[in-house]
Amino acid sequence: xxxxxxxxxxxxxxxxxxxxxxxxxxxxxxxxxxxxxxxxxxxxxxxxxxxxxxxxxxxxxxxxxxxxxxxxxxxxxxxxxxxxxxxxxxxxxxxxxxxxxxxxxxxxxxxxxxxxxxxxxxxxxxxxxxxxxxxxxxxxxxxxxxxxxxxxxxxxxxxxxxxxxxxxxxxxxxxxxxxxxxxxxxxxxxxxxxxxxxxxxxxxxxxxxxxxxxxxxxxxxxxxxxxxxxxxxxxxxxxxxxxxxxxxxxxxxxxxxxxxxxxxxxxxxxxxxxxxxxxxxxxxxxxxxxxxxxxxxxxxxxxxxxxxxxxxxxxxxxxxxxxxxxxxxxxxxxxxxxxxxxxxxxxxxxxxxxxxxxxxxx
Amino acid sequence: xxxxxxxxxxxxxxxxxxxxxxxxxxxxxxxxxxxxxxxxxxxxxxxxxxxxxxxxxxxxxxxxxxxxxxxxxxxxxxxxxxxxxxxxxxxxxxxxxxxxxxxxxxxxxxxxxxxxxxxxxxxxxxxxxxxxxxxxxxxxxxxxxxxxxxxxxxxxxxxxxxxxxxxxxxxxxxxxxxxxxxxxxxxxxxxxxxxxxxxxxxxxxxxxxxxxxxxxxxxxxxxxxxxxxxxxxxxxxxxxxxxxxxxxxxxxxxxxxxxxxxxxxxxxxxxxxxxxxxxxxxxxxxxxxxxxxxxxxxxxxxxxxxxxxxxxxxxxxxxxxxxxxxxxxxxxxxxxxxxxxxxxxxxxxxxxxxxxxxxxxx
Numbered sequence: 001x002x003x004x005x006x007x008x009x010x011x012x013x014x015x016x017x018x019x020x021x022x023x024x025x026x027x028x029x030x031x032x033x034x035x036x037x038x039x040x041x042x043x044x045x046x047x048x049x050x051x052x053x054x055x056x057x058x059x060x061x062x063x064x065x066x067x068x069x070x071x072x073x074x075x076x077x078x079x080x081x082x083x084x085x086x087x088x089x090x091x092x093x094x095x096x097x098x099x100x101x102x103x104x105x106x107x108x109x110x111x112x113x114x115x116x117x118x119x120x121x122x123x124x125x126x127x128x129x130x131x132x133x134x135x136x137x138x139x140x141x142x143x144x145x146x147x148x149x150x151x152x153x154x155x156x157x158x159x160x161x162x163x164x165x166x167x168x169x170x171x172x173x174x175x176x177x178x179x180x181x182x183x184x185x186x187x188x189x190x191x192x193x194x195x196x197x198x199x200x201x202x203x204x205x206x207x208x209x210x211x212x213x214x215x216x217x218x219x220x221x222x223x224x225x226x227x228x229x230x231x232x233x234x235x236x237x238x239x240x241x242x243x244x245x246x247x248x249x250x251x252x253x254x255x256x257x258x259x260x261x262x263x264x265x266x267x268x269x270x271x272x273x274x275x276x277x278x279x280x281x282x283x284x285x286x287x288x289x290x291x292x293x294x295x296x297x298x299x300x301x302x303x304x305x306x307x308x309x310x311x312x313x314x315x316x317x318x319x320x321x322x323x324x325x326x327x328x329x330x331x332x333x334x335x336x337x338x339x340x341x342x343x344x345x346x347x348x349x350x351x352x353x354x355x356x357x358x359x360x361x362x
Numbered sequence: 363x364x365x366x367x368x369x370x371x372x373x374x375x376x377x378x379x380x381x382x383x384x385x386x387x388x389x390x391x392x393x394x395x396x397x398x399x400x401x402x403x404x405x406x407x408x409x410x411x412x413x414x415x416x417x418x419x420x421x422x423x424x425x426x427x428x429x430x431x432x433x434x435x436x437x438x439x440x441x442x443x444x445x446x447x448x449x450x451x452x453x454x455x456x457x458x459x460x461x462x463x464x465x466x467x468x469x470x471x472x473x474x475x476x477x478x479x480x481x482x483x484x485x486x487x488x489x490x491x492x493x494x495x496x497x498x499x500x501x502x503x504x505x506x507x508x509x510x511x512x513x514x515x516x517x518x519x520x521x522x523x524x525x526x527x528x529x530x531x532x533x534x535x536x537x538x539x540x541x542x543x544x545x546x547x548x549x550x551x552x553x554x555x556x557x558x559x560x561x562x563x564x565x566x567x568x569x570x571x572x573x574x575x576x577x578x579x580x581x582x583x584x585x586x587x588x589x590x591x592x593x594x595x596x597x598x599x600x601x602x603x604x605x606x607x608x609x610x611x612x613x614x615x616x617x618x619x620x621x622x623x624x625x626x627x628x629x630x631x632x633x634x635x636x637x638x639x640x641x642x643x644x645x646x647x648x649x650x651x652x653x654x655x656x657x658x659x660x661x662x663x664x665x666x667x668x669x670x671x672x673x674x675x676x677x678x679x680x681x682x683x684x685x686x687x688x689x690x691x692x693x694x695x696x697x698x699x700x701x702x703x704x705x706x707x708x709x710x711x712x713x714x715x716x717x718x719x720x721x722x723x724x
Binding site for chain 2: 013014015016017018019020021051073074075093094095096097098100101102103118119121122125144148149150151153258259261262263264265268270272273275276277279280281282303304305306308319320321332333336337338339358359361362
């Protein structure tokens with residue numbers, strides 16, 4: 001390890017303690033530029049999903065690099081972004097709770113939102129919010145082409161919703177939202193073509209055709225008619241993205257600096273970061289993150305504030321008091337645990353970035 | 363479902379949206395009284411672990427019901443509790459990050475803390491913090507009698523640490539901290555007896571002998587010489603405690619009110635609560651929580667903001683727009699996701715309680 005890295009670790013623990021979430025802004029900027037380039041080359045607009053970073057500061061960096069707008073997953077995230085002056089916002093989930101609480105109407109009054117639906121109940125709630133706001137609401141119809149997440153499962157259902165939107169004075173049809181399975185772009189094309197064919201006789205067409213996902217970057221552009229792509233994780237990356245072969249370990253911008261606080265036995269160690277820091281989300285991988293300094297150490301279990309290390313395969317074992325850096329399996333949920341990110345460049349602390357939309361449930 | 367429950371659901375979504383974390387204060391008070399009674403009957407002091415609720419309001423309810431003090435897991439939690447006027451605090455983890463950041467010294471300067479160690483590096487850090495604070499620090503030695511978590515694994519190691527504490531002017535030996543395995547109280551007794559025997563010739567004895575864990579309440583009092591018990595989850599309870607047979611479903615005071623936002627197919631449904639609300643912590647159980655209204659529905663998977671329902675075994679399936687209540691597998695990590703708890707009694711909203719120490723990493 002370099003002296004500069006050691007000096008950074010000392011600066012982190014003396015200023016902030018451990019565990020401490022840290023992002024490398026040079027890597028962040030490289031990641032932002034790369035995602036933008038991939039979208040540019042595919043001829044689709046880039047609309048990054050801010051659920052990963054939840055920070056207006058970072059959203060504005062994405063926009064400055066060429067993003068056409070942003071995607072949010074919760075109304076509370078959109079509120080924070082709107083407060084920061086960002087107004088081209090897609091909210092990519094059904095918002096029943098936010099609609100019925102009045103918060104959707106309040107924000108729609110300030111900003112013309114693009115929201116998302118896969119059922120008539122949501123459309124009714126959106127129309128009510130739009131009428132309260134006094135502003136027509138743009139609606140994207142979410143379509144499921146195999147992920148078995150949210151979204152209508154057939155073109156016919158999409159067309160029924162399009163008809164309902166057309167008939168409602170407070171709603172305006174804005175387009176279609178897809179999250180194609182990695183191997184499901186051909187069926188997504190068939191779904192999109194069938195919906196387009198059905199929209200034409202209604203005098204309607206999809207202004208926005210959105211695809212999604214960092215792991216889908218290798219497929220970007222394969223859907224003819226797509227107008228934009230929304231991806232979140234690519235700004236930071238994580239072990240899931242490394243596993244998906246869309247990022248290398250060097251592209252992982254987010255690390256948790258954590259202290260080794262105990263060595264229960266020769267083959268065991270304990271970190272001061274557990275499920276309340278990194279969450280129990282394994283992302284389908286083995287273990288709970290990778291130690292930069294000790295890649296052969298295995299974080300095999302979490303207590304709330306402890307990470308348990310299996311050091312069996314470690315020759316150079318960490319000692320109590322060592323500060324080690326963990327790359328999480330799933331960065332989106334880890335960032336959501338913390339109120340701020342310590343930003344560094346070349347091992348110097350340069351900024352503290354609030355995770356302003358952290359914990360926005362609604 | 364009663365009309366009163368329906369009215370509460372409407373009040374929750376109209377005032378706060380969904381998902382929304384709700385506690386029933388009547389159940390909370392009953393749980394607090396029961397834990398206190400169990401401790402009283404066993405003849406040990408009650409020192410509840412506030413990591414579950416992270417709220418000074420609720421900590422003061424526990425103290426008013428008879429608790430002798432509180433247990434924290436993080437320095438940041440102790441800071442919040444001290445700010446609220448609570449001063450009898452055990453911090454039950456090695457605090458290297460907090461010690462090296464200066465925050466431990468700052469708090470020790472205000473409040474005489476009891477902190478915890480299982481190694482000489484932590485003792486050195488504590489002595490330095492105590493000297494900065496100008497106040498001797500009380501040290502509990504953490505002992506592992508089979509859980510393979512933190513703690514020294516042999517009485518001999520405990521005695522070496524006791525000797526180090528004795529030799530350091532800034533440290534004072536306060537006692538021993540145990541988390542006996544559920545079936546490991548006999549070996550905990552042997553461990554304790556061996557340490558006690560070794561302390562006597564040093565002219566030392568353990569003022570505090572602490573046992574821990576809500577699942578250990580059936581064993582409380584079995585360690586002769588124990589002076590206090592620290593349990594966290596019992597204030598709210600959860601499916602893990604039901605599984606451990608120390609609580610019934612009626613004892614679960616915390617529920618997340620969530621909307622059904624999509625019905626992707628006849629056998630599928632989607633909630634607006636996912637891993638960013640309830641976390642991916644299964645607590646070793648099957649699925650991710652229990653739906654009060656549809657106990658045969660299975661939350662089989664989480665996305666960040668969605669819970670995926672398998673409705674195969676549900677006769678009466680939830681509809682889009684329904685509000686359903688989820689009891690989490692593990693309440694401690696779920697509470698740590700939210701900034702406030704909506705408090706109800708008899709289906710009326712009576713208070714909003716800040717989770718003031720939420721997300722205290724250090």
